[in-house]
């Protein structure tokens with residue numbers, strides 16, 4: 001590879017060379033087994049382009065003629081659009097990612113300048129290493145502010161006020177982080193968070209009670225795990241800025257029965273009820289609950305539930321212009337890009353961050369040209385074929401005038417498949433009764449062999465900790481809250497079980 005990357009992925013290689021291991025691992029890593037981290041990218045690769053119109057393909061028996069999309073005038077491609085009314089050169093935003101000074105000494109100020117140069121919107125992380133004011137005064141990029149709700153609510157409220165005063169245009173409320181996910185590389189590296197500039201004099205990131213990830217210990221001390229739907233009203237009462245919920249992914253919330261059919265009402269629908277102005281389909285770059293679906297596999301059902309009432313944005317795994325196109329075809333209005341921008345920043349400062357966005361824009365432009373789409377409005381669901389289309393399991397149910405699509409999707413195999421055995425282990429540990437030797441036997445014996453009683457105890461403790469976090473990240477405060485609806489198995493997929 002020459003020094004000048006020709007695609008976004010090559011910036012990751014340069015970033016790895018440029019950064020200390022602790023920081024590279026923090027930026028690149030996901031949670032636990034990193035299954036979802038791999039899937040976020042791999043799921044895009046399983047979506048292909050249809051050169052033929054989907055409807056024509058379905059009707060082929062009837063009309064016996066298929067029409068390739070060629071000979072469309074693509075001499076002018078227009079990628080420009082508006083996001084919450086703000087003009088942008090492309091449907092690509094910079095996702096809020098924490099602590100850019102770990103990637104480059106000038107941090108988020110350079111990222112903002114790159115956004116301004118590319119005429120795209122910048123999401124600034126609550127956990128930035130430059131202040132809100134420094135970023136605001138550095139350039140005229142349109143900026144959205146990402147918010148975490150701290151136990152000390154007054155601090156979150158103060159940050160909202162500062163963002164408003166500094167002409168940020170929207171609040172991105174992150175809802176997938178009641179606790180920080182288990183980033184095991186950070187634990188091993190004993191990741192240390194630098195002082196977050198916005199909180200100087202308010203909150204110190206120095207936490208003494210940690211022999212693992214200092215960031216995790218800091219997050220445990222700061223983040224409010226009691227955040228719930230009612231708090232959206234609180235947030236809306238303290239700001240006039242539009243609020244977008246970032247981290248919508250699971251589809252079931254309350255199960256509502258209509259017409260004797262059990263239909264799953266979507267979190268996305270609830271989000272609209274509480275008056276948010278937009279939704280970001282995101283799994284936090286696979287850094288929170290591992291084994292949740294790749295975001296691109298969750299996008300369409302959210303889009304169908306929302307039915308155009310608020311914009312649906314998307315992030316997770318975007319590495320190519322073709323990925324942007326696929327997300328748009330599946331209904332996203334715009335995408336956010338996280339790691340690639342940080343890798344660009346780490347490798348080559350503002351220039352690198354800018355090149356990453358430019359390359360994605362160039363690739364999107366080419367994809368549109370080669371697909372016969374001169375404008376974003378020309379991109380339709382018919383341009384892509386997903387795995388569920390391929391398996392002919394795309395079922396449309398006409399219910400009360402709405403079409404709900406239930407995707408048959410192997411990738412949605414979820415965490416609670418593993419959790420059911422864990423429940424038994426937890427029971428065993430708590431009651432000192434071994435309920436199922438086959439399930440709990442080996443790990444405990446391995447722990448015992450490695451470190452005696454301490455090892456066996458640690459095995460049980462680790463499983464308990466992971467179960468606790470899994471429950472927290474799945475919105476299950478008690479074991480009774482864990483239901484069959486929390487998992488999707490391969491047989492569900494095969495039989496398109498509703």
Ligand SMILES: Cc1cc2nc3c(=O)[nH]c(=O)nc-3n(C[C@H](O)[C@H](O)[C@H](O)COP(=O)(O)O)c2cc1C
Nearest residue numbers: 027095096097098125174284285316317337338339
């Ligand atoms: C290093 C890193 C830090 C992040 N920090 C935040 C954060 O402070 N707030 C937040 O809401 N999301 C954060 N995210 C999640 C991103 O906003 C976004 O959802 C994710 O990076 C998208 O996936 P991608 O990296 O594959 O593009 C972070 C992600 C990474 C990789």
Ligand SMILES: CCCCCCC(=O)C(=O)O
Nearest residue numbers: 098127218219222223287
């Ligand atoms: C309370 C500080 C937590 C910072 C976490 C930043 C983040 O979201 C990440 O994914 O890392």
